[in-house]
Amino acid sequence: MSSSNARAVIDLDVAGPKINKHLYGHFAEHLGRCIYGGFWVGEDSPIPNEGGIRRDVVDALRALNIPNLRWPGGCFADEYHWMNGVGPRDQRPTMVNTHWGNVEENNHFGTHEFMALCELLGADPYVNGNVGSGTVREMSEWVEYLTRDGDSPMVRLRKANGRDKPWRVPFWGIGNEAWGCGGNMRAQAYADEARRYATFCRDHGDNKLYRIAAGAADDDLEWTEALLKAVSCLNCGRDPRSTFQGISFHYYTSEAGIRHGSATDFTDEQYYRTLIKAADIDRVIAGHSALMDAYDPARKLGLICDEWGTWWEVEPGTNPGFLFQQNALRDALVASLHFDIFHNHAERLQMANIAQTVNVLQAMILTDDNGAMVLTPTYHVFEMNKGHQDAQRLPVHVISQPEAVSVDQDQVVPISMSASIKDGRALISASNLSVDSDTTLTVDLRGRAVGDHRARILTADSPQSHNTAEANAAVRPADFEVSIDNGVLTAELPRHSFATVDLDLQ
Numbered sequence: 001m002s003s004s005n006a007r008a009v010i011d012l013d014v015a016g017p018k019i020n021k022h023l024y025g026h027f028a029e030h031l032g033r034c035i036y037g038g039f040w041v042g043e044d045s046p047i048p049n050e051g052g053i054r055r056d057v058v059d060a061l062r063a064l065n066i067p068n069l070r071w072p073g074g075c076f077a078d079e080y081h082w083m084n085g086v087g088p089r090d091q092r093p094t095m096v097n098t099h100w101g102n103v104e105e106n107n108h109f110g111t112h113e114f115m116a117l118c119e120l121l122g123a124d125p126y127v128n129g130n131v132g133s134g135t136v137r138e139m140s141e142w143v144e145y146l147t148r149d150g151d152s153p154m155v156r157l158r159k160a161n162g163r164d165k166p167w168r169v170p171f172w173g174i175g176n177e178a179w180g181c182g183g184n185m186r187a188q189a190y191a192d193e194a195r196r197y198a199t200f201c202r203d204h205g206d207n208k209l210y211r212i213a214a215g216a217a218d219d220d221l222e223w224t225e226a227l228l229k230a231v232s233c234l235n236c237g238r239d240p241r242s243t244f245q246g247i248s249f250h251y252y253t254s255e256a257g258i259r260h261g262s263a264t265d266f267t268d269e270q271y272y273r274t275l276i277k278a279a280d281i282d283r284v285i286a287g288h289s290a291l292m293d294a295y296d297p298a299r300k301l302g303l304i305c306d307e308w309g310t311w312w313e314v315e316p317g318t319n320p321g322f323l324f325q326q327n328a329l330r331d332a333l334v335a336s337l338h339f340d341i342f343h344n345h346a347e348r349l350q351m352a353n354i355a356q357t358v359n360v361l362q363a364m365i366l367t368d369d370n371g372a373m374v375l376t377p378t379y380h381v382f383e384m385n386k387g388h389q390d391a392q393r394l395p396v397h398v399i400s401q402p403e404a405v406s407v408d409q410d411q412v413v414p415i416s417m418s419a420s421i422k423d424g425r426a427l428i429s430a431s432n433l434s435v436d437s438d439t440t441l442t443v444d445l446r447g448r449a450v451g452d453h454r455a456r457i458l459t460a461d462s463p464q465s466h467n468t469a470e471a472n473a474a475v476r477p478a479d480f481e482v483s484i485d486n487g488v489l490t491a492e493l494p495r496h497s498f499a500t501v502d503l504d505l506q
């Protein structure tokens with residue numbers, strides 16, 4: 001164990017681009033126990049629920065200010081036929097969820113239930129349509145069903161199913177991972193399909209769809225370029241809007257880039273390899289952004305990372321197709337590092353969705369059928385960072401910091417930071433990724449005088465620390481003492497920790 005020093009400067013008077021609140025978006029797929037047993041317990045459950053949606057889960061998530069929720073997949077989206085999920089529940093046909101565990105899906109959680117969930121959460125719906133095994137008509141009618149007012153075949157069906165007024169649906173996905181589970185298409189073929197499907201996803205009334213083309217895996221720039229060529233005629237023709245408004249990519253963090261390794265049992269080297277992989281999303285975003293700048297210098301198109309997070313071996317004894325994993329302090333630090341990087345790319349990156357919200361991959365919440373609910377370390381990062389949503393980024397200059405940790409050819413830079421300003425307050429986030437070195441961090445706060453401050457810290461005995469139903473507060477935020485003297489903030493940032501400092505500006 002050792003200690004070290006780091007120094008940074010933050011310009012409180014240089015407000016940069018807005019950090020889109022949608023960078024804090026979520027993802028809920030019909031996969032394992034995310035929907036069934038996670039969000040949805042059914043109206044007859046002894047677990048307290050609102051119309052079948054688990055009340056404690058909603059209450060916990062409301063504290064995160066979830067800006068948008070993506071649904072129904074993922075890979076599931078491309079085999080989902082929405083008409084099977086509306087109407088009386090006991091009459092809905094079943095299907096087999098072939099991607100995720102080959103289990104039977106009873107379609108009890110469908111369009112109306114998803115929209116009710118979004119309303120309870122206060123989140124914008126992001127509906128992902130089916131390109132892989134669906135039809136243009138099916139997708140077009142879903143948009144009509146959800147968003148059209150007045151009178152039309154789909155409006156009549158919606159009303160017959162109990163919903164009079166249209167919903168507002170801002171975000172629409174045109175398929176998912178079209179290069180893989182979404183149809184194994186080649187880039188050019190999908191680019192043409194995306195244009196065709198997007199054409200028939202109409203804007204009904206005031207509902208303006210932000211259509212998101214299914215994008216690349218990691219740094220597949222060829223895929224992104226094919227989509228950029230397909231949308232190159234921006235704002236021309238009869239329709240003043242482009243075919244699609246966003247291009248997505250997916251990026252998962254797992255040790256050494258492979259989906260192996262335990263969520264809670266890992267070595268220091270595996271810990272650092274994880275952070276190396278997490279940090280590499282910076283290069284990936286920069287690559288897609290540079291390409292987009294070339295085709296779309298006015299930045300009309302958004303880059304969307306609509307799946308990100310850690311991917312570990314499933315918990316022993318659980319269905320391998322359910323992707324249920326524990327969540328340790330290491331996962332929380334992956335999240336804090338990702339958010340610093342996302343903030344730094346706020347000019348182009350407009351949305352990101354953690355995979356996934358409950359019981360799947362890097363979840364905020366783990367539940368069990370007995371009614372227990374556990375908040376994960378990752379949950380706390382989302383909560384502590386929520387003040388960055390729709391704030392303006394502030395420049396953070398890390399002038400000096402402890403030596404990087406090397407693993408083979410790669411390095412982990414121990415101190416990661418970002419900051420933003422909103423409504424006369426600044427929020428600073430700082431992570432110490434070192435496994436064995438505490439750091440004294442001093443930050444020159446320039447450009448504005450600082451009044452009161454509040455600081456919190458998330459840390460625990462080790463990066464492996466995690467919460468369980470029996471010990472649900474092993475990793476949780478605590479008040480953190482920092483000093484601010486003459487515009488200089490000093491904090492003793494312990495090893496493997498994440499801290500936030502909220503400043504009132506004068």
Ligand code: AHR
Pocket residue numbers: 029073074075076176177307355356361
């Ligand atoms: O999030 C789990 C799966 O990962 C999604 O269904 C798919 O899009 C991705 O491969």
